[in-house]
Amino acid sequence: xxxxxxxxxxxxxxxxxxxxxxxxxxxxxxxxxxxxxxxxxxxxxxxxxxxxxxxxxxxxxxxxxxxxxxxxxxxxxxxxxxxxxxxxxxxxxxxxxxxxxxxxxxxxxxxxxxxxxxxxxxxxxxxxxxxxxxxxxxxxxxxxxxxxxxxxxxxxxxxxxxxxxxxxxxxxxxxxxxxxxxxxxxxxxxxxxxxxxxxxxxxxxxxxxxxxxxxxx
Numbered sequence: 001x002x003x004x005x006x007x008x009x010x011x012x013x014x015x016x017x018x019x020x021x022x023x024x025x026x027x028x029x030x031x032x033x034x035x036x037x038x039x040x041x042x043x044x045x046x047x048x049x050x051x052x053x054x055x056x057x058x059x060x061x062x063x064x065x066x067x068x069x070x071x072x073x074x075x076x077x078x079x080x081x082x083x084x085x086x087x088x089x090x091x092x093x094x095x096x097x098x099x100x101x102x103x104x105x106x107x108x109x110x111x112x113x114x115x116x117x118x119x120x121x122x123x124x125x126x127x128x129x130x131x132x133x134x135x136x137x138x139x140x141x142x143x144x145x146x147x148x149x150x151x152x153x154x155x156x157x158x159x160x161x162x163x164x165x166x167x168x169x170x171x172x173x174x175x176x177x178x179x180x181x182x183x184x185x186x187x188x189x190x191x192x193x194x195x196x197x198x199x200x201x202x203x204x205x206x207x208x209x210x211x212x213x214x215x216x217x
Contacts, residue, residue, distance in 0.1 A: 097189065183195070
């Protein structure tokens with residue numbers, strides 16, 4: 001509310017409010033979040049993977065489809081889901097789904113999201129798919145990602161068939177009732193329609209430039 005009031009009063013007040021709250025000033029609105037039915041974007045963008053290689057989303061395309069995970073190291077929501085995302089990614093990568101995780105954050109703002117720290121996290125989680133730096137958050141912005149984590153599942157024709165959250169309970173894996181991503185992956189692998197195509201992502205908010213804000217929601 002304070003920021004909205006400041007914006008209405010004067011741009012200078014907005015800048016001061018953002019500076020005092022340690023939040024970056026948002027730029028112009030970025031691309032809208034991709035909706036189900038949209039096509040994969042920026043598949044040829046080169047990304048630095050934790051294995052020291054350059055990887056593109058196009059490089060990991062699977063016969064069944066492609067899963068792009070927008071995530072990071074430091075966000076508590078990403079940490080809550082990272083074990084499940086690792087298990088799902090490893091499992092379905094063997095079932096014909098290409099998988100890649102990308103981190104849009106600036107390590108200068110979030111040191112835990114540095115490249116070495118990403119390498120360590122990938123090793124700890126036993127990732128069998130690329131975890132890459134999305135420098136400047138360009139891919140996340142093109143996807144219209146709003147949170148970390150947020151998942152984008154595309155079919156074999158690069159059409160978005162599911163976008164949103166991993167499941168309905170970040171805090172307790174044993175209490176999950178709706179396995180959104182797993183259900184979508186199962187349908188994709190089986191060649192069946194994905195029934196639930198979109199859910200609300202929960203996590204640390206990403207601003208219009210694709211880089212995560214300091215505040216979590």
